[in-house]
Amino acid sequence: MARPWAVDIGLALLVQAAMTMPFVLPRDPRLPEATWAAYGLTTLTVLPLVWRRRAPLAVLAAILAASALYELALDGPGQPLPYTGLVIVYTIADLSPSRKRMGVLLLLPVVVAVSVWLNTRSAKELTFSLFVFGAAYAFGRLADTRRRANRVEAEQAAARERARIAREMHDILSHAVSLMIVQAEAGPVAVRTAPERAEAAFDAISGTGRDAMAQLRRMLGVLRETDDAPRAPQPDTAQLPGLLERVRSSGLDVAYEVTGTARPLPPDLAATVYRVAQEALTNTVKHAAARTATVRLAYGEDRLEMTVTDDGCGPTGGGGGHGLVGLRERAAAHGGSAVCGPGPGGRGFRVAVTLPLGAR
Incomplete structure (x- = not known):
C-alpha cells in the first residue's frame, strides 16, 4: 500500500x-x-x-x-x-x-x-461552483463513513477470530491436560499394583503431551504466518477413533456408534464434530466421575445429530464453564444448536448437537 x-x-x-x-x-x-x-x-x-x-x-x-x-x-x-x-x-x-x-x-x-x-x-457559474464543491464535500463524508464501516467490520472480524482461537486453545489444552492429570494420578497406584499398567499410563501421558504440542505448534505457526510453520488439516471425523482411544487410556470406557449413511463433511463442519466430541469427553473425564460414555453420530438427509452421553454425575459449578459455551458457539456458527443437560432418565450427562447438512 x-x-x-x-x-x-x-x-x-x-x-x-x-x-x-x-x-x-x-x-x-x-x-x-x-x-x-x-x-x-x-x-x-x-x-x-x-x-x-x-x-x-x-x-x-x-x-x-x-x-x-x-x-x-x-x-x-x-x-x-x-x-x-x-x-x-x-x-x-x-x-x-x-x-x-x-x-x-x-x-x-x-x-x-x-x-x-x-x-x-454569472449565476450559472455560481450554481455550478456550489454544486461541484458540495459534491466534493459529500464524497469526502462518504469516504470517511466507508472507512469507519470497514474499521468496525475489521474489529468484528478480529473479535470473531480471537474467539475462535480461544475455543481451539481451550479444546486442545483442556483435553490434553485433563487426560494427563488422570493418567498421572493413576500412575502411582498402578506402579504398586500393576507395573505393566503404569508403563502404559506413562506412555499415554507422553503421547497426549506430544499430540497437544504438535497442535499448538501448528496453531502458533499459523498466527505467526511464517512460511516454515508446520501445516496440517483440521481434525475431522476420520480422527475420532484415535481421539476415543486416547480417552480410553484414561480408564473411561467409550463406545462409538454411527447410524445412517455416513458421508464426507466440509472441513470446517468435520472439525466442529471432532471438537465437540473432544470437549464433551474432556468434561466427562474431568468432572463426571463416569465409567462409560457413548459417542453417537446419526446422519440424516439434511442434518447430522451428534450425542455424547455418560453415566457420571454431570459437570459441577453451574454449567460446565467455558467448554459448554464453546460447544454452543461452534454449533451456532454452522446454523445448528447444542443442548446440554442430564442424560436419559436423569442419569449422567448428555450433550446433543444438531448440525445442518447440504442436500445429498
Whole structure:
C-alpha cells in the first residue's frame, strides 16, 4: 500500500498537470496571455496540497490566498475547474473533526460567491461552483463513513477470530491436560499394583503431551504466518477413533456408534464434530466421575445429530464453564444448536448437537 505522503505528492503532480493545460494548449489571441508569472502563481496554489493531510485548514487558507492573489494581481488563463479547492474540500470533509468540517461547510458558500463575483458574476457559474464543491464535500463524508464501516467490520472480524482461537486453545489444552492429570494420578497406584499398567499410563501421558504440542505448534505457526510453520488439516471425523482411544487410556470406557449413511463433511463442519466430541469427553473425564460414555453420530438427509452421553454425575459449578459455551458457539456458527443437560432418565450427562447438512 502506498504511503500517504507519496499519494499526496502524486496527487499534487496530477493537479499541477491539469492546471498546466491552459498554459500550453493553443489559445484564442483575444484571451489573457499565459505568462510565466501566472504559471508560477498557479503552481503556488497546488504546492500546499502536499501537506493536505497534516494541516488541511492551513492548506485551505494558503490555497484561498494564492487564488485571490491570482485573480486580483494577474490576468492569466482561467481553469475549467477549481481543482485545488475541490481536493482540499474533499480532504477536510474526509479527515477533519466535526467542528472544523462544519465551519468550512458554512464558510464555503460565502467563498464561492465572492470568487464568482470577482470572476464572471454569472449565476450559472455560481450554481455550478456550489454544486461541484458540495459534491466534493459529500464524497469526502462518504469516504470517511466507508472507512469507519470497514474499521468496525475489521474489529468484528478480529473479535470473531480471537474467539475462535480461544475455543481451539481451550479444546486442545483442556483435553490434553485433563487426560494427563488422570493418567498421572493413576500412575502411582498402578506402579504398586500393576507395573505393566503404569508403563502404559506413562506412555499415554507422553503421547497426549506430544499430540497437544504438535497442535499448538501448528496453531502458533499459523498466527505467526511464517512460511516454515508446520501445516496440517483440521481434525475431522476420520480422527475420532484415535481421539476415543486416547480417552480410553484414561480408564473411561467409550463406545462409538454411527447410524445412517455416513458421508464426507466440509472441513470446517468435520472439525466442529471432532471438537465437540473432544470437549464433551474432556468434561466427562474431568468432572463426571463416569465409567462409560457413548459417542453417537446419526446422519440424516439434511442434518447430522451428534450425542455424547455418560453415566457420571454431570459437570459441577453451574454449567460446565467455558467448554459448554464453546460447544454452543461452534454449533451456532454452522446454523445448528447444542443442548446440554442430564442424560436419559436423569442419569449422567448428555450433550446433543444438531448440525445442518447440504442436500445429498
